[in-house]
Amino acid sequence: MTVDPGVEADQIDRLNAWREARDEAAVQGALADLRAAATEGRNIMPASIAAAKAGATTGEWSGVMRAVHGQYRGPTGVSKSVSNKTEGLDDIRAAVDAVSDSLGRRLKFLVGKPGLDGHSNGAEQIAFRARDCGMDISYEGIRLTPAEIIEAAKTEEVHVIGLSILSGSHIPLIREVMDRLRAEGMDHIPVLVGGIIPDEDAQTLLGYGVARVYTPKDFELNRIMMDIVACADPESIAAE
Numbered sequence: 001m002t003v004d005p006g007v008e009a010d011q012i013d014r015l016n017a018w019r020e021a022r023d024e025a026a027v028q029g030a031l032a033d034l035r036a037a038a039t040e041g042r043n044i045m046p047a048s049i050a051a052a053k054a055g056a057t058t059g060e061w062s063g064v065m066r067a068v069h070g071q072y073r074g075p076t077g078v079s080k081s082v083s084n085k086t087e088g089l090d091d092i093r094a095a096v097d098a099v100s101d102s103l104g105r106r107l108k109f110l111v112g113k114p115g116l117d118g119h120s121n122g123a124e125q126i127a128f129r130a131r132d133c134g135m136d137i138s139y140e141g142i143r144l145t146p147a148e149i150i151e152a153a154k155t156e157e158v159h160v161i162g163l164s165i166l167s168g169s170h171i172p173l174i175r176e177v178m179d180r181l182r183a184e185g186m187d188h189i190p191v192l193v194g195g196i197i198p199d200e201d202a203q204t205l206l207g208y209g210v211a212r213v214y215t216p217k218d219f220e221l222n223r224i225m226m227d228i229v230a231c232a233d234p235e236s237i238a239a240e
Contacts, residue, residue: 005172015057022055030054031064038068088222089133095229096134103159107232110158112140112149114177117167122194126162129221130228146176150184158189159232165195171204178208190231194218 030051037047051061100106111127113120120142127139138156140149153161165173174193181187193205194214202213211231214224 008172018055018057026054027051027056027060031056031060034061035064035068038065092133092222092225092229095226099229099233100134102233102235106134106136107160107229108136108138108156108158109160109162109228109232110138110140110149110153110156111162111164112144112152113142113164114144114146114149114173115165115167115169116143117165117169117195118142119166120164122166123162123164125221126164126194126224129225130162133225135228146173146180149177150180150186153181153186153189154184160190160192160228162192162194162228165193165197168196170195170197171201174205174210175208178210182209192224192228192231 030047030053034044034047034051034056036042037044048061096107109127109130111123111130113123123142124139127137131137138152138158140152144152149161149163152158161177163174163177170193174191177191178187181189181191187209190211191209192212192214193210197205197213197215202215205213212227218224
């Protein structure tokens with residue numbers, strides 16, 4: 001699926017027009033009442049209806065709920081148990097060891113899912129296999145902003161970033177990730193992207209500077225692992 005960027009722009013324009021036409025003081029008052037009801041444990045339905053009638057948006061309503069109750073994050077992550085499917089891993093493990101020696105520390109691979117896509121199985125399969133190959137894994141989970149991904153990459157001092165997107169929003173999200181990497185002087189870190197990505201969009205992502213693009217037809221995990229090693233190899237980077 002290819003998403004027309006104009007759809008997003010049109011929705012944003014209509015939202016801005018809605019906000020400009022409403023009574024802002026009434027909206028803020030209604031949201032304050034909603035927050036008070038949520039904080040005090042009262043029935044939030046009357047305050048929610050009042051906020052809607054005042055012109056509050058769904059995003060503003062949910063923002064109040066997050067501020068009061070926090071935000072739920074599903075229990076995604078990489079289990080500590082080691083996979084018993086180790087066929088073909090010896091050569092990859094040797095390659096990981098070799099590149100880690102070249103890097104001066106264990107190859108660090110960050111895996112994350114930007115945007116609102118909550119389907120984490122594919123990303124976790126990549127993280128599992130990379131861990132079983134001997135890489136140091138940083139799995140940042142689902143629903144990340146580009147800013148959070150860049151901050152994690154900086155904090156963890158990663159060598160390669162792997163991002164999974166199944167929502168169709170890969171173009172704007174990856175563009176922002178790459179822009180932020182350049183702004184932080186971190187554009188030497190290779191970025192690999194996987195997801196439901198049309199061929200034309202894959203070329204666009206490569207044009208942004210993405211090192212590899214994977215789609216559902218790229219299901220050979222061991223080949224992807226060797227790609228990660230190749231991207232992290234300082235000699236390979238210098239050759240490029």
